[in-house]
Amino acid sequence: MAGGWTVDRVLQLAPDPASAKAGQGLASTRKWVSIASDSGAIWGECQGSGAKPYQVQIELFEPAFKCSCPSRKFPCKHAVGLMLLFAADEIKPAARPAWVEEWLASRADRAKKKQEKADEPAKPVDAEAQAKRRAKRLDRVGEGIASLKTWTEDLIRSGIATAPSQGYAFFDEPARRMIDAQAPGAARMIRDLGSIAMSGAGWQEPFLRQLASLHLLTSAFDQMQRLSKETVDDILATAGIPQSQEEVVDRPGILDCWQILAQEIELEDRLRVQRTWLFGSATARPAMVLHFAHGAGPLDASLQPGTAFDGEVCFFGANQIRAAVKNKTSTKARANLGGFASLDAACAAFGQLLARQPWLDEVAVPLQSVVPVRIDDQWRLLDEQKQSMQLTCTDSSAWLLMALSGGEPIDVAAAIDGSRLRPLAAMANDEYISLGITNNVGV
Amino acid sequence: MLEELVKQALIGTGRATAEAMPLDGALGQAIGSLRAGSPEATLLQRAVICAAYERCGRKPITVALQLERSAVDKQLECSARASQVLDLLLMSSDTRFNQQLVAEWFGYSVAANRRVPHRLLPRVLDFASTHRALRDAITPAIDARGEWLMKCNPRWQFAAAVNDDFDSIWHTGNRDQRLSVIRQRRQVDPAHTRGLIESTWQEDAAEDRAAFIESFSVGLSPDDEALLEAALDDKSKRVRAAAAELLTALPLSGFVRRMTERAAALLKFVPAEPGRLLKLKKSRPATIEVTLPPEPFDKTWARDGIVEKPAETMGIRQWWLLQIVSYVPPAVWTTQWNIAPEECIGAIGEFGDVLIRAWQLAARRCADQSWLRQLALAAAAKGTEKFDATLLAQMIPAHQLEVITLIADSPRTELETVSKILGASHCELDQRCTLAVVDKIEYHLSSPTATYQYQLTQLLQNLVLRMPPQMHDELAKRWADQKWESNRKSLDEFFQVLVLRRDMKREFSR
Numbered sequence: 001m002a003g004g005w006t007v008d009r010v011l012q013l014a015p016d017p018a019s020a021k022a023g024q025g026l027a028s029t030r031k032w033v034s035i036a037s038d039s040g041a042i043w044g045e046c047q048g049s050g051a052k053p054y055q056v057q058i059e060l061f062e063p064a065f066k067c068s069c070p071s072r073k074f075p076c077k078h079a080v081g082l083m084l085l086f087a088a089d090e091i092k093p094a095a096r097p098a099w100v101e102e103w104l105a106s107r108a109d110r111a112k113k114k115q116e117k118a119d120e121p122a123k124p125v126d127a128e129a130q131a132k133r134r135a136k137r138l139d140r141v142g143e144g145i146a147s148l149k150t151w152t153e154d155l156i157r158s159g160i161a162t163a164p165s166q167g168y169a170f171f172d173e174p175a176r177r178m179i180d181a182q183a184p185g186a187a188r189m190i191r192d193l194g195s196i197a198m199s200g201a202g203w204q205e206p207f208l209r210q211l212a213s214l215h216l217l218t219s220a221f222d223q224m225q226r227l228s229k230e231t232v233d234d235i236l237a238t239a240g241i242p243q244s245q246e247e248v249v250d251r252p253g254i255l256d257c258w259q260i261l262a263q264e265i266e267l268e269d270r271l272r273v274q275r276t277w278l279f280g281s282a283t284a285r286p287a288m289v290l291h292f293a294h295g296a297g298p299l300d301a302s303l304q305p306g307t308a309f310d311g312e313v314c315f316f317g318a319n320q321i322r323a324a325v326k327n328k329t330s331t332k333a334r335a336n337l338g339g340f341a342s343l344d345a346a347c348a349a350f351g352q353l354l355a356r357q358p359w360l361d362e363v364a365v366p367l368q369s370v371v372p373v374r375i376d377d378q379w380r381l382l383d384e385q386k387q388s389m390q391l392t393c394t395d396s397s398a399w400l401l402m403a404l405s406g407g408e409p410i411d412v413a414a415a416i417d418g419s420r421l422r423p424l425a426a427m428a429n430d431e432y433i434s435l436g437i438t439n440n441v442g443v
Numbered sequence: 444m445l446e447e448l449v450k451q452a453l454i455g456t457g458r459a460t461a462e463a464m465p466l467d468g469a470l471g472q473a474i475g476s477l478r479a480g481s482p483e484a485t486l487l488q489r490a491v492i493c494a495a496y497e498r499c500g501r502k503p504i505t506v507a508l509q510l511e512r513s514a515v516d517k518q519l520e521c522s523a524r525a526s527q528v529l530d531l532l533l534m535s536s537d538t539r540f541n542q543q544l545v546a547e548w549f550g551y552s553v554a555a556n557r558r559v560p561h562r563l564l565p566r567v568l569d570f571a572s573t574h575r576a577l578r579d580a581i582t583p584a585i586d587a588r589g590e591w592l593m594k595c596n597p598r599w600q601f602a603a604a605v606n607d608d609f610d611s612i613w614h615t616g617n618r619d620q621r622l623s624v625i626r627q628r629r630q631v632d633p634a635h636t637r638g639l640i641e642s643t644w645q646e647d648a649a650e651d652r653a654a655f656i657e658s659f660s661v662g663l664s665p666d667d668e669a670l671l672e673a674a675l676d677d678k679s680k681r682v683r684a685a686a687a688e689l690l691t692a693l694p695l696s697g698f699v700r701r702m703t704e705r706a707a708a709l710l711k712f713v714p715a716e717p718g719r720l721l722k723l724k725k726s727r728p729a730t731i732e733v734t735l736p737p738e739p740f741d742k743t744w745a746r747d748g749i750v751e752k753p754a755e756t757m758g759i760r761q762w763w764l765l766q767i768v769s770y771v772p773p774a775v776w777t778t779q780w781n782i783a784p785e786e787c788i789g790a791i792g793e794f795g796d797v798l799i800r801a802w803q804l805a806a807r808r809c810a811d812q813s814w815l816r817q818l819a820l821a822a823a824a825k826g827t828e829k830f831d832a833t834l835l836a837q838m839i840p841a842h843q844l845e846v847i848t849l850i851a852d853s854p855r856t857e858l859e860t861v862s863k864i865l866g867a868s869h870c871e872l873d874q875r876c877t878l879a880v881v882d883k884i885e886y887h888l889s890s891p892t893a894t895y896q897y898q899l900t901q902l903l904q905n906l907v908l909r910m911p912p913q914m915h916d917e918l919a920k921r922w923a924d925q926k927w928e929s930n931r932k933s934l935d936e937f938f939q940v941l942v943l944r945r946d947m948k949r950e951f952s953r
Contacts, residue, residue: 153483159455212490343503351499387503406513418498
């Protein structure tokens with residue numbers, strides 16, 4: 001398959017199911033006046049309803065898309081169709097026409113300018129004003145957090161037994177207050193608390209854990225002056241005080257060969273959240289890169305799951321797993337999912353991370369030579385030492401793992417949260433298979 | 444530990460004071476080092492420590508388990524493009540084409556000895572469990588890994604999942620379940636199946652009885668005669684008619700003997716007489732002389748399924764003629780008169796239309812291939828407008844193709860007729876026939892009044908699944924023009940399906 005591009009992967013790029021479907025309709029050479037590729041790009045002219053065909057071009061390294069059609073979706077259906085043809089090996093190599101050359105040259109030009117700008121000495125910042133703004137904001141967050149502390153303790157004083165009968169509104173109100181106090185991270189934790197309360201049987205223990213975790217945030221906030229810089233970063237990140245991506249990639253990053261373990265896309269209202277899980281081969285450091293898109297807007301496509309890249313990754317805090325890619329020097333077509341040789345080692349590594357950062361939710365880790373099994377109606381992963389952990393996933397993902405394994409060991413990427421494993425992807429017979437199924441498209 | 448804290452939290456620290464927690468080890472130390480605070484804060488701090496302790500220290504557990512491994516696959520995996528096509532088909536919700544396309548995919552893969560890639564196996568097995576008809580076609584291509592998976596998942600054990608307690612299904616099931624018992628058992632143990640039907644005959648509703656009799660059309664044998672003969676005495680008209688239809692296909696049955704006797708008195712073949720020049724006598728073509736059945740209606744006829752009062756506007760004696768001849772296997776005439784079917788058809792004279800209709804019915808009832816072919820060719824030659832497409836259903840594919848080509852070739856044939864006969868037939872179309880249909884479509888589109896038409900959409904849907912897929916490229920060139928503007932959507936759908944068919948055929952023939 002062309003450059004690691006599969007149908008699934010291309011369809012995942014489509015901004016919505018309608019574009020995915022329309023793209024499939026265009027994945028036929030019949031629709032194209034011309035179509036060709038070289039090592040770095042693919043291009044084609046697609047006959048639309050107008051007299052002049054649309055010019056579609058894709059730069060493969062990023063990848064980046066450009067189309068002369070008026071659609072505001074990105075990538076548009078023409079680009080999706082072109083990518084599908086590419087994935088099907090339907091495109092023959094040819095020399096670049098002028099219009100493609102022009103676009104690629106202008107892209108290179110822009111990249112150069114950007115680099116030059118980045119290399120320029122930074123404008124002197126008004127450090128004093130900045131510190132003032134920051135202090136003001138922290139004050140505001142601090143006030144909100146203080147009220148949250150009272151709220152959590154009141155809840156414990158009167159007992160949490162009645163929490164499920166309070167309804168979502170009971171949690172929405174303090175969550176809104178946290179938004180007003182500019183602490184969206186704390187707001188999200190409160191909303192999650194509400195969801196736990198409404199989750200039915202067995203809600204009590206997770207509820208107490210989450211409430212205690214919130215309370216820890218409030219206590220930590222109180223004592224920030226006494227804590228290390230790293231921990232302060234964790235507290236601010238958990239409360240949700242944003243750091244700009246630019247600011248983060250300005251820091252020195254960690255050089256490694258980064259395996260792109262998996263990618264997940266979640267829909268939160270109109271916002272699409274893309275989580276890409278990385279793992280450093282040498283540093284054994286997990287990382288997560290977040291990208292957001294509104295409505296049918298574009299999601300980042302530069303990190304292709306199942307591949308790896310050499311480069312620098314910057315973290316949002318020394319103990320944070322959230323990260324941003326600073327640069328990529330080279331890419332490798334195949335990721336290596338064979339990281340931890342035993343489940344025990346993976347658990348221990350997670351324990352280390354959690355010990356440094358108590359609000360850590362989950363991280364993705366590569367597991368080497370594990371076998372999916374079903375024991376007493378439970379899905380589990382079994383390592384070569386016959387040690388096992390429970391899986392939390394849909395039956396269809398579990399059966400897919402079973403089909404790939406056939407009772408033999410395979411490499412699996414899974415998210416670990418200190419109790420269970422959530423499988424994300426597998427590598428079997430040198431083929432990378434994502435366990436997230438794109439089920440929203442039709443022929 | 445955490446449990447104890449949960450209990451306290453549920454009641455609330457306002458009502459119960461937190462008790463001291465006697466703990467040793469690291470956890471005890473950590474909790475012991477907490478600064479004294481309000482009971483609320485203390486409880487929450489303890490909970491944080493316990494939860495973190497638990498999450499940090501989670502260990503996998505050892506299990507004793509004999510791993511069952513899959514055997515090694517015997518076949519090679521299909522090509523990347525072939526699995527991509529299957530992936531798309533399984534993903535799609537378009538049921539008009541999918542079942543047939545999936546069946547076609549597996550037809551090629553089994554012939555080429557290629558297996559499904561492992562990652563698609565769960566979806567293939569899901570598909571097989573909801574599409575019973577395709578199971579046998581799919582099974583060879585899932586290979587050892589697929590069989591292993593089927594063993595692991597009870598939902599996929601469709602072979603074993605069939606309930607084999609046929610007797611109890613027969614007595615308690617609904618009509619569909621009972622019909623499926625007949626279908627499954629008739630080939631294996633026909634006597635048992637007949638026994639089941641007889642065992643409940645008195646209680647079953649007329650509609651059920653008729654459905655059971657009709658289901659005998661598959662695997663009909665002389666052993667069925669007694670039951671069918673008895674059904675001629677049934678109270679229900681539908682049951683009687685169904686039994687008469689099936690008995691016609693048993694040439695040695697008493698029913699056929701009785702009908703043949705009745706009919707022999709009605710039809711007489713008069714061979715051609717060549718003209719003799721010297722005696723100045725004109726030549727005379729062969730004819731069939733028809734004597735209409737005499738009145739009054741013979742009561743014994745009614746028992747054999749013949750209806751006295753005409754169901755349509757026609758003379759009462761012609762109506763009886765039509766019915767009697769329609770219950771005589773047409774091979775009787777060719778044997779008796781020692782001539783070919785086309786000679787019989789060519790020799791009709793008075794009441795010819797009635798005879799043709801009767802023979803068409805009889806040929807369908809007996810699935811007599813040579814008669815069906817000649818009757819269809821004659822009907823097509825006579826005029827395609829009124830062509831009875833139901834004739835095609837029982838013809839062998841090669842004959843169907845011949846007739847369809849003949850009809851599509853005829854300049855008088857309307858698009859709608861082509862669509863109808865394609866819908867009624869089930870043969871694969873060859874290149875010659877496809878081109879005839881393609882010409883017909885192009886002729887239709889070239890007319891200045893051609894706009895979006897439902898028939899065209901239907902015709903394309905019928906064509907796309909049965910034409911040779913390798914003709915894709917040729918058609919893509921031929922049909923790239925503006926004439927298609929108002930039917931663009933139908934054409935796009937046509938090519939989407941055709942390209943999948945072309946690719947699967949190409950991928951498996953490499």
